[in-house]
Every structure is written in structure tokens, then in C-alpha cells.
Amino acid sequence: MPSIRLAIVGLGKIARDQHLGAIEATQGIDLVAVASRNAALDGIACFPDIHTLLASGVEVDAVSLCTPPQGRFEQARAALLAGKHVMLEKPPGATIAEVFALEALAQKQGVSLFATWHSRESAAVEPARKLLSERKVRSVEVEWKEDVRHWHPGQAWIWEPGGLGVFDPGINALSIVTRIMPESFHLVSSELSFPANRAAPIAADLTFESAGGIKVSAAFDWRQTGPQTWDIRVETDEGPVVLTHGGSRLIVDGKAQIVEEDREYRNLYGRFVELVGSGRSDTDFSPLVHVADAFMLGRRNVVESFED
Known part of the structure; x- marks a missing residue:
């Protein structure tokens, strides 16, 4: 199979930090083209937006959308209608309805759609999933706390409707838990903390329950400074199973099992190549569904204003 000719749409922080290096290593x-309003890449065909790119005549097989979720539906729709395979940065969209519409359109067009969850590609996730399938899970506790000023400096879109606020990182935790849990779960309570001057939450406390009665709690917070916390603690009948450092490290019964370098985005692009080559899609939207439920059931608490 010849190499996939890829265009990136949105050459911002995540594209430069993660996507460019992963593409080069896969x-x-x-990479043959870039569409970005405010950035360009030397030696690559560059365009101000996806519509100009698609009309340019540059031969592109697939598009990787690295733009904020607001407005991404029209970009993805344009690419799919043009017969391009599409890879979506997380979260896959701003609403549930739009991502299911994209899934249906990709199927109709006969192209691949890949809703990516980079945290699922962390080294400890699949080993944890296998281990938990062999144990009885009693409870799950998620603590996902980081410094928004470090990870999203000056990015106003995350505080707007559709930008998800603290669920931008929190959805990473949910993508891992939905992957490793041996049974599905649903939200039962949600407390959301909104800064007085922002339209999206800065913190969230969630409680879920599985059909079998397993309790899952999650605390997300964007106000943490110093060391960042990305931990998932699973209590089982045979002892604790803990994923730390965003899922890259695994501790079983108090003993470290896996410590590995970050290969998340390289794994994602390898998976995208496989999907396109086999004519398949990968569209698990369950983490986004849980986030939507958190807003639907969320009790809104107003906290002090946030200034970047």
C-alpha cells in the first residue's frame, strides 16, 4: 500500500508538540499539506483553511483535525464529503449529535473515521485492561489534577461553550477508565465548579456506578500547581491496581510493573494507517458521552474568577 498523503488542519500547540513528530516517526x-489560519510549515504546502486546501488540487488522502472542537464538525464534514479519511484529535467534537453524524457520513462515503483517545495508548492501559478482566473490581478512584496555565497558556477556546473546560484533560481519564473497566458504567452525580468569569468548569467531582454496582469516583481540577496528578486507583479482590503518570506506569499490589516512554501519538498514527489500509473506522464516543452526562446532571457551583 502506498503511503497515505496526509494534511493537518490546525497547526497549534498540540500539532507541534505531538502530531508532527509522530507522523515523521510512522x-x-x-505529511503533504497544512491548513492553518495563523501558522505555516517550511517545505509543506500551506493553506488558510480546509476548504482552500481541498480546492487547491494538492493530492491528499487523509486529514488530521487538530483544531478546537468548536467548529470542527464543518471541517470534518468537508473532508469526508471530499472522500478523505479523517482522524479526529480528542475530544472528537463539541456535541454528541455531531460526532454520530460524522460516523454515519464516513460510512456512507466509504472512508475511515478515527476518533482518537491518546491516553488509551499509554503503556499501562492494555496490561491493566487484561489484568482487570481476570479480577473482581470493587471500586475505582480517579484523581486527575493539573495546572491549566502550564498546559493551555492563553487558549481562550477551552473556556468557551464546547471547549469543555477541565473536561479537556478529564476526558483523558475517562477514555482510560472506559477502556479498562470490565463492565460499562453510568453517571449518578456531578458537581461542577465554574469560575465567576468563565463559561466552562475549572473543576468537577463525579460519581458513576456500573450495572454490577461498582462505584467509580472522579475528581478533576485545573488549579493544581507543582507536580501534576494523573492517577487511577482500582481496588480488586486480589489487591490494588494503580495507573499513574497518565496511564504510562502500572503498579500492581504495590509493585511497579510498567514504566515506559511516551509513544501515544506514534501509536495513534500507526493505528490510523491500519484503519485506512483495511477500510475500517474506530469511533468509540463513550468518553464524550460521559462528559455530556456530567453537564446534563451537573450541579453548578460558582467559584473565584480565573485569570490566565
């Missing part, structure tokens, strides 16, 4: 895919 066999079977080559």
Missing part, C-alpha cells in the same frame, strides 16, 4: 504516512 511508516506508511507522509
Whole structure:
């Protein structure tokens, strides 16, 4: 199979920090174009937006959307209608309805759609999933706390409707838990803390329950400074199973099992090459569904204003 000719839409922080290096390190895919309002890449065909790119005549097989979720539906729709395979940065969209509409359109067009969850590609996730399938899970506790000023400096879109606020990182935790849990779960309570001057939450406390009665609690907070906390603690009948450092490290019964370098985005692009080559899609939207439920059931608490 010839290499996939890829265009990136949105050459912002996440594209530069993660996507460009991962594409370069992945066999079977080559970056041939960029569409970005405010940025360009030397040696690559660059356009101000996806519509100009698609009309340019530059031969592109697939598009990777690295733009904020607001407004991404029209970009993805344009690419799918043009017969391009599409890879979506997380979260896959701003609403539930739009991502299911994209899934249906990709199927109709006969192209691949990949809703990515980079945290699922962390080294400890699949080993934890296998281990938990062999144990009885009693409870799950998620603590996902980081410094928004460090990870999203000056990015106003995350505080707007559709930007998700603290659920931008929190959805990473939910993507892991939905992958490793041996049974599905649903939200039962949600407390959301909104800064007085922002339209999206800065913190969230959630409680879920599985059909079998397993309790899952999650605390997300964007106000943490110093060391960042990305931990998932699972209590089982045979002892604790803990994923730390965003899922890259695994501790079983108090003993470290896995410590590995970050390969998340390289794994994602490798998976995208496989999907395109086999004519399949990968569209698990369950983490976004849980976030939508958190807003639907959320009790809103107003906290002090946030200034970047």
C-alpha cells in the first residue's frame, strides 16, 4: 500500500508538540499539506483553511483535525464529503449529535473515521485492561489534577461553550477508565465548579456506578500547581491496581510493573494507517458521552474568577 498523503488542519500547540513528530516517526504516512489560519510549515504546502486546501488540487488522502472542537464538525464534514479519511484529535467534537453524524457520513462515503483517545495508548492501559478482566473490581478512584496555565497558556477556546473546560484533560481519564473497566458504567452525580468569569468548569467531582454496582469516583481540577496528578486507583479482590503518570506506569499490589516512554501519538498514527489500509473506522464516543452526562446532571457551583 502506498503511503497515505496526509494534511493537518490546525497547526497549534498540540500539532507541534505531538502530531508532527509522530507522523515523521510512522511508516506508511507522509505529511503533504497544512491548513492553518495563523501558522505555516517550511517545505509543506500551506493553506488558510480546509476548504482552500481541498480546492487547491494538492493530492491528499487523509486529514488530521487538530483544531478546537468548536467548529470542527464543518471541517470534518468537508473532508469526508471530499472522500478523505479523517482522524479526529480528542475530544472528537463539541456535541454528541455531531460526532454520530460524522460516523454515519464516513460510512456512507466509504472512508475511515478515527476518533482518537491518546491516553488509551499509554503503556499501562492494555496490561491493566487484561489484568482487570481476570479480577473482581470493587471500586475505582480517579484523581486527575493539573495546572491549566502550564498546559493551555492563553487558549481562550477551552473556556468557551464546547471547549469543555477541565473536561479537556478529564476526558483523558475517562477514555482510560472506559477502556479498562470490565463492565460499562453510568453517571449518578456531578458537581461542577465554574469560575465567576468563565463559561466552562475549572473543576468537577463525579460519581458513576456500573450495572454490577461498582462505584467509580472522579475528581478533576485545573488549579493544581507543582507536580501534576494523573492517577487511577482500582481496588480488586486480589489487591490494588494503580495507573499513574497518565496511564504510562502500572503498579500492581504495590509493585511497579510498567514504566515506559511516551509513544501515544506514534501509536495513534500507526493505528490510523491500519484503519485506512483495511477500510475500517474506530469511533468509540463513550468518553464524550460521559462528559455530556456530567453537564446534563451537573450541579453548578460558582467559584473565584480565573485569570490566565
